[in-house]
Amino acid sequence: MDSVSIVAMASIITAGICMGIGAIGPALGQGRAVQGALNSIAQQPDERNSLTRTLFVGLAMIESIAIYCFVIAMILVFANPFWAYVIKKAGG
Amino acid sequence: MEIVAIDQISPDQVILFAWGFVTINATIAYTWFIMGLLVVGSLVITKDLSSERTLSRWQNLLEVIVGTIRSEVGEIAKDGVDTYFPFIATLFLFILFSNLFTFIPGYVAPTSSLTTTSALAVVVFFAVPIYGISKNGLLHYLKEYIQPTFIFFPFHVMGEFSRTLALAVRLFGNIMSHEKVIAILLAVTPLFFPVVMQALGLLIGLIQAYIFAILAMVYIASATQTHEETEHKNKKETEPVKI
Numbered sequence: 001m002d003s004v005s006i007v008a009m010a011s012i013i014t015a016g017i018c019m020g021i022g023a024i025g026p027a028l029g030q031g032r033a034v035q036g037a038l039n040s041i042a043q044q045p046d047e048r049n050s051l052t053r054t055l056f057v058g059l060a061m062i063e064s065i066a067i068y069c070f071v072i073a074m075i076l077v078f079a080n081p082f083w084a085y086v087i088k089k090a091g092g
Numbered sequence: 093m094e095i096v097a098i099d100q101i102s103p104d105q106v107i108l109f110a111w112g113f114v115t116i117n118a119t120i121a122y123t124w125f126i127m128g129l130l131v132v133g134s135l136v137i138t139k140d141l142s143s144e145r146t147l148s149r150w151q152n153l154l155e156v157i158v159g160t161i162r163s164e165v166g167e168i169a170k171d172g173v174d175t176y177f178p179f180i181a182t183l184f185l186f187i188l189f190s191n192l193f194t195f196i197p198g199y200v201a202p203t204s205s206l207t208t209t210s211a212l213a214v215v216v217f218f219a220v221p222i223y224g225i226s227k228n229g230l231l232h233y234l235k236e237y238i239q240p241t242f243i244f245f246p247f248h249v250m251g252e253f254s255r256t257l258a259l260a261v262r263l264f265g266n267i268m269s270h271e272k273v274i275a276i277l278l279a280v281t282p283l284f285f286p287v288v289m290q291a292l293g294l295l296i297g298l299i300q301a302y303i304f305a306i307l308a309m310v311y312i313a314s315a316t317q318t319h320e321e322t323e324h325k326n327k328k329e330t331e332p333v334k335i
Contacts, residue, residue: 050167057310060303064258067265074272078101 007086015073022069029062096200096275101268103200104207119205126190126202157185161305168309172227176312179219183212184305191267191297195290201297204267206260213260216308217252224315233315259307266300 037055041048075081096103096118103118110116137150147155161181166173190202202208224233237248270293277286 053164053167053306056299056303057306060262060307061258064262064265067262067269070269071261071265074101074268 002090003086004090007080007082011076011080011082015076018069018076019073022073023066026062026066029065030059033058033062096271102205102207103202104205106200118200119202119208122190122200123202123208126186126193130185130189164306165309168306168313170313172316176223176309180305180309183216183308184301187212187263187304188298188301191301192294194271194293194297201267201271203263203300204271206264209264210260212263212304213256216259216311217256219308220252220311220315223312227316236315255307255311259304263300263304266296270296 033055037051040051044051096106100106103122106118108116108118108121134154137148137154140148141151142148158181161184162173162177165177165180169176187203190208193199194201221233224236237245239248270289274286274289274293277289
């Protein structure tokens with residue numbers, strides 16, 4: 001197998017693994033956050049507005065971890081920085 | 093019509109117009125479109141405002157939008173709402189409109205490019221110390237960095253940068269991922285599912301604009317609140333005495 005196909009294979013497999021494993025943690029975290037917020041809203045419906053706002057901010061914070069994984073996966077698939085290097089090496 | 097091809101990650105790569113060393117890509121063009129729409133729209137609507145019993149429907153719309161944003165900002169900022177309101181509302185409206193127009197064919201959200209979102213995040217990055225210093229003074233603002241002890245100084249500085257990065261990448265990742273999902277669905281199962289995802293995209297765009305504005309407001313509030321907190325504490329201690 002030449003180096004170009006090794007880089008292509010490694011990029012695609014790593015992108016999938018990165019997204020798959022990277023989604024586990026944020027999914028669990030968001031589930032817990034929503035559960036806590038729903039419990040609180042059920043106990044104190046009057047505080048719904050401030051709870052919802054805090055929940056959204058917290059969810060955005062948790063979600064950004066999954067978004068980092070996603071961006072790295074997208075970079076590996078669509079804008080891989082190693083492509084140019086490998087193709088230049090193979091061509092030259 | 094998709095003007096960003098499926099293997100392109102950002103609308104920066106779509107060149108609409110090139111003349112000499114001036115190149116206009118899709119991001120710049122649509123940013124100008126949104127800016128022009130917002131500026132011209134507000135100018136036209138606010139040209140003849142009325143305080144009578146009858147008001148134009150556009151003024152009514154604008155009053156609802158401005159009032160809602162103002163009350164949201166007021167709940168976090170507590171006092172000095174009008175200092176932060178123009179900045180936060182501008183961020184919110186720009187991101188909201190650039191996200192919502194994605195249902196127009198041929199339009200690409202400028203927020204799906206990392207350059208736009210980093211520019212917005214850098215604006216927030218500079219706005220936080222500006223508001224903090226103008227509220228509490230330079231010394232008080234710098235003292236926040238060595239709370240509770242001076243060991244925490246590098247962590248505070250790191251936090252400033254990492255939250256700016258997170259702000260930029262979060263907005264970019266959400267909008268860009270949504271466009272890619274639609275493009276992939278369009279290739280796999282055309283006609284029905286892309287429409288459902290587009291409808292979901294309106295919700296995602298609204299939530300992301302809300303989160304960006306709220307986070308900017310929370311960061312500014314955390315830089316300006318120190319002075320109030322001590323006052324608040326004093327007030328709380330005296331309250332039981334009064335009763």
